[in-house]
Amino acid sequence: MARANAAYYAGRDPFADFVTAPEISQIFGELLGAWSAVVGREVLAGAAGSCSGLLLVEAGPGRGTLMADMLRVLSRVAPDLMAGLSVHLVETSPRLRAAQKAALEPSGVPVFWHDGLESVPRGPMVLVANEFLDALPVRQFVGETTGWRERFVRDGAFVLSDMIDPPAELAGREVETGEVAEICPAACVFVRDVAERLCVGPGVALFVDYGTxxxxxxxxxxxxQDGQPVSPLVKPGTADLTAHVDxxxxxxxxxxxxxxCFGPVEQGELLxxxxxVERARVLCDAEPDQAGMVRTALGRLIAPERMGRLFKALAVVSPSRLAPGLVAPPGFPEGTAYDREGAG
Structure with a gap:
């Protein structure tokens, strides 16, 4: 899956196959821009004494639409943050980098591209990742009477293989015949790497994706492929492969x-x-002839039967000693925070 998706994003326009929230409505990016203004000020307050400005990082920035909308709002509501702000995009596709450059040049903000998180400089950080984790490779395991077997792709077909060392995620888990267990080590590693940065310097990260x-x-x-569901076994690099985020x-x-951590909360609840709703009303009043389109787009984002319930948001925040003002980021009630004994 990893190599197939790398080839896919390098050689195709993924937005011919799917549409993300920022492409559906400007409301999505505008709200995240305002959210970043609030948490960004708290992050910089926790970085007292640091001479560096705020790092605004996006993983999987697509065409740059989300970041462009965020910067437009930030320049209007938080000019104090814009003075030392720099944008850092984690993106490997040359095709998408070119689109991002065109979208962000008008902002006048310095933009830097990175192949991975490791080259993003250290400093007070706000990171956003919308529909990024779902594209990372998963591993699948099938329960049989003899235990777990891992599912691989070989010669265009699924095959099962015995395991010597099952992953830790399956340790102690009862095996039911025919049950499929799906894990995404790459997603856990990326989020862990982000969290480790947040334990060294003040910051907050927002992950929005579809999953459980x-x-x-x-x-x-x-x-x-071409906007239609196809078999995951199609020719590698010709279709976008995704999986639900755990x-x-x-x-x-x-x-x-x-x-x-705070959340996850449903995307509709967060927005x-x-x-x-208030932002949509303003847009409708300003452009009455576009009101129908605005309401339709808003419905796609927040309606429970559309993206509102399936998509969820998780906030990862520095320990209190580094970001004392960030108790619960906007849109994340304190009661939704995970604890170490159970999910709340």
């Missing part, structure tokens, strides 16, 4: 570092809390 609030059995690997697993990976 708690770990669940079943397979979710799917492929899209938010409980990635939250626990983050908390293991000492970082704090409504941040003012999505």
């Amino acid at each position: 609030a708690v770990t669940a059995s079943g397979e979710s690997l799917q492929a899209l 938010f409980e697993a990635v939250a626990r990976a983050a908390m293991a570092t000492g970082a704090r 409504v809390a941040l003012g999505a």
